[in-house]
Amino acid sequence: MASGQLLPFPTHPFSVMRRPLPPLSRAALALPFVCALAATRLSAQTPSASSTLVAQPIPDRTVTYGVADAGTVKAMLWGLDTAWPNDNNMRRGIAFMGPSKVNLVRLSFQPTYPLVNGDLQQPQIDDLNNRLRLLSFNGASTQITVNCDAPSIDPSYKGNAANWAAMMDATVRRIQATGRTVVSVAPFNEPDYSTQQGTQQDFLNIATVLRNNSRYNNIRISGGNTLNDDAALDWYNFLKPKINEGNTHQLAGSFDSFANFFQAVRANGHYATDDEMHNVVEAMVGAEYGVQAGIWWGTAERARGELAKASDGPRLGYAEHRPNWTAAAVYRTPDGRVQAFAGASERQATTTTYRYVSKDRDVYYDGVGPQREYTLVMPGGNGYGNNQPNAERVINVTYGEDIQPAINGRYLLVNRASGRVLQVAGGSTSDGAAVQQGSYAGATSQQFDVTPVSTRVGGDFSYFSVTAGHSGKSLDDENFSLDNGGRIQQWTNSVGVNQQRYLDYAGDGYFRIRSRHSAKCLDIAADGTAVVQQDVNASSQSQQWRLLPVGAAIEFVAPSAPGGLVATASPESVRLSWTASPEADVAGYNVYRAEAASGPFNTIARNVPGTAFVDNTATVNGTYYYKIRAVDKSLNRSAYSGQVAATTTGTADLVAQLRFDGSALDNSPNGNHSAPYGGTSYVAGKVGSNALALNGADAFVQLPATVANQQTIT
Known part of the structure; x- marks a missing residue:
């Protein structure tokens, strides 16, 4: 437990003392007990580590973690999809995941035309070649899974396992002829929904034909590939004599069915895959229950890409809310960074409050802190497919000497290389006006509101809107460009993906300002004026921007050292x-x-x-x-x-004295201030001038995380 929370009773002054008495449990500490102690040592209200304490709401679920914990590795393979064949999807997914994490790509066969001389017809070949072309955006080592994309089904395949298997095999041969490795094939896709493909028996018959083909000695046959995870185990159990991979999607069905399915597949010794993940919740839950490979539907943006990269490191904490179809986790990445994730089912989520609790130290959550706890509300909808935002989020959890500023307000965006600021050319209020750099002259066209997007923006909400102070219009990647050198303009703010940014901390107060659409950075063009987008260049200071509050001078001279x-030192604190x-x-x-x-x-x-x-x-x-x-x-x-150094003694001493005499501050020299939450007020007290009144419903008082670190306390 990260902090004490007092129960909702009328509360009078109380004190916490370190004494050589039998240990008192943290649960006992949470009661509003009273010790009759005189306030002999009052704090002069010197700022303390508890001065910024903010009480956190009672969560639905809590993710506890330690940044130094060994954790549990839940590594898996990751992929992108061409069942929706789209250049932007592939390019964006690679940009956010990184080429090395695109281990798999899902290609599709089409049973739309009959075979001619044992081969596909030209429309099928053209479609396959287009999907193969999309593979050229990534490296040659990317492996292939194959599924069914059936806009229509030619009668020659219906109920004819030999023909269906031959059509699949013709597709696999063509893929292999390009030098690619096929690792898995799925005869049907979502057969519980798209019943035109065939029955469970039809699927089993096709799998039997494939199993008798030596080409598939080292290629897995995947089933049941259902849309509704409630149906997955039924299909899988029928097919498992002839398949060796279990797969389901999560577009309907219970959390229990999803988790149980993958546990059953792994218990049977088969490979476990979700080849159409629509939200990071599927990946986190899948990893918990045995999934070995996951493929993103559509594309991957920041939360999905960061989770793929983080998953090779240990998972430090995990929590799930099965009725609400949500989950959250904390990972330590292979390069030592710590990140928190949360996700909610695309179609079935209910709003859930998660609390992340660092057990071993205060940390910063996207620059907010130092604190142990952070509350994240994951929005859901009102029933199946109703007002569902498909919410995902990633949060950077940091500690150390150089911590990013927390960002939310109006700023000057100052370029590190030039010392000049971001501005809208000529102070224009027109759509399409160029964004450039210039010398600061105090104009509102040189000031920008940088604010978090709504949690209901749609999908990943790990982003900011950046809007010009004079026009309210947004930075905008012109024409949704994914290319280096793409122009940045001002445009009416529709919160499009090409108008959202994320802040990638570069150190010393500077950020790379990156696009949700392209993952590229705001940079200065070769002409020294225009602002464009470019791939990350770690050594380029022209990609780094310091966000200064309006009114701050643009200067780079550090103050003198104090x-x-x-x-x-005192027994329970150190005063500096x-x-x-x-x-x-x-x-x-x-x-x-x-x-x-x-x-x-x-x-x-x-x-x-x-x-x-x-x-x-x-x-x-x-x-x-x-x-x-x-x-x-x-x-x-x-x-x-x-x-300097100081040594705490740990001798018996007053730890905290909360008088609630008009405030929740600690009157001891240790500054262990508390923080009220909910319906609290101050009323006439029986001891002193006031008492803290709690409303008996949602109100409590939260104590600092370390107030009860002692072995003996009363």
């Missing part, structure tokens, strides 16, 4: 004090802590006002090392202060 840092940096534009101070003199250091507070701070997360007895930096309004960071 001096005189002193760390004073320092001498202010002299510059007038200093916005605050960042505080860094390590458990060894050599680091690594972690950012435990940002933008601290004044010249003192209480670290009340240093509750485990030991020595802690600190340093600080000044940060100005333009996000320039000073050099580090000198490093």
Whole structure:
């Protein structure tokens, strides 16, 4: 449990003390008990690690994780689809997943014309060649699965297993002739819905013919490939004597059926596939219950691409809500980053609140923090296919010394290479006006509102809208371009995929601003003025933009390092004090802590006002090392202060005293402030001037995550 939550009763002052008594459970701590203690040591309200505590709502499900946990590897193969043969789908999917993660591509055969001399007819060949052309966007190592795309079925195939198998084999031969490796074939696609293909017996008969063909000794035969996962096990069980791969989609059916199906396939020793995933929830749940390969329907955007890349690392936490058809997970990527994911069924989800809880340290969620908990509401609909947004999300979970700013507001977008700002040419309010860089002159056409998109925007909502301050119009990839050098313009904001951006942190307060449509970065054209899109170039500073609040100066001179840092330990916290940096534009101070003199250091507070701070997360007895930096309004960071150390003693002491005397602040020197939630108010108290009244319904008070880290407490 990440934090104490008080129950909804009338609440009078209470204190928490560290004493040499039998251990008190965290559950007991959650009760609003009262200790008759005088407030002999009042905090001077120095900012503390709890000053920014925000109470989190009661979730439907909680994902607990530790960033350093070993976790469980749930690796699988990933792919893209050509059953919907579209250049943009393939190019976008590769851009977001990365070529190396497109392990599979699903091609399709078409039973639309009878065989002629044992081969396909020209319309079938043309269709297949078009799908093969789409493969050219990715590497030669991409393997192939084959399924049925049946806009119509020629009578020569109906009920004729030999003809159907021969038509499939003619398709596989042509694919193999291009040098590609076919790993799986599926005679029918969604036969529970599209009954014109045939019966279970027809499917079994075709599989039997294929099984007798030596070409398929090393190619899996997949079934039942159902639309409704409730029907999957019935089809699979009928077919399993002649198939060796179990596959279902999730366009209808229960969560239980979906999970149980893949467990049954794996228990039978067969390969488990979902070759048409419509949401990351299918991938996360599938990985939990045995799926070995998943293919995205349509394309992959940011959440899908990041999950594919993260899945080779350990999964650190997982939670599911079966009745609501949603799930969430946390992964540590192979390169050490931590990411949180959530998804909801494309057609069957109910809105679900997830809480992510970091067990071992405070972290930042897309720059929000430091905190242990983060709440994410995954929107669903009102029944099957009704108002369903097909919601997906990825969140970066970070810690360390360089943390991205949290973004939501009006900004100047300052280019790192030039020091100039993004602007709409000439201050135009017209659709199609060019976006370029220029010297800042205070115009609203040089200011942009960067705000998260609605959770109901449709599909992945890991993005921002970027709209011009003077016109309200959006940055727009002209003509939905996927090409390098594509023009960026201003256009009426329809929240199209070519108008949404995600912020890829590059360090030192700078971001790459990337397109939801193309995954490419805003960059400066060769003419030095126009803004275009380009592939990521890690060494290019012209792709990096600092988002400065309006009113901040565009300057790059760091303030002086703060001096005189002193760390004073008490049993339950460490108080830091320092001498202010002299510059007038200093916005605050960042505080860094390590458990060894050599680091690594972690950012435990940002933008601290004044010249003192209480670290009340240093509750485990030991020595802690600190340093600080000044940060100005333009996000320039000073050099580090000198490093100091302090050792907490852990002796018996007052940990927290909450008087609820008009506030939820802690009156002890440790600054363990609480945070009310819901229907709370202050009324006349029996002890002191006030008491905190809770409404008996949704109200509670949340305590800091580390307030009960002691073994003995009362």
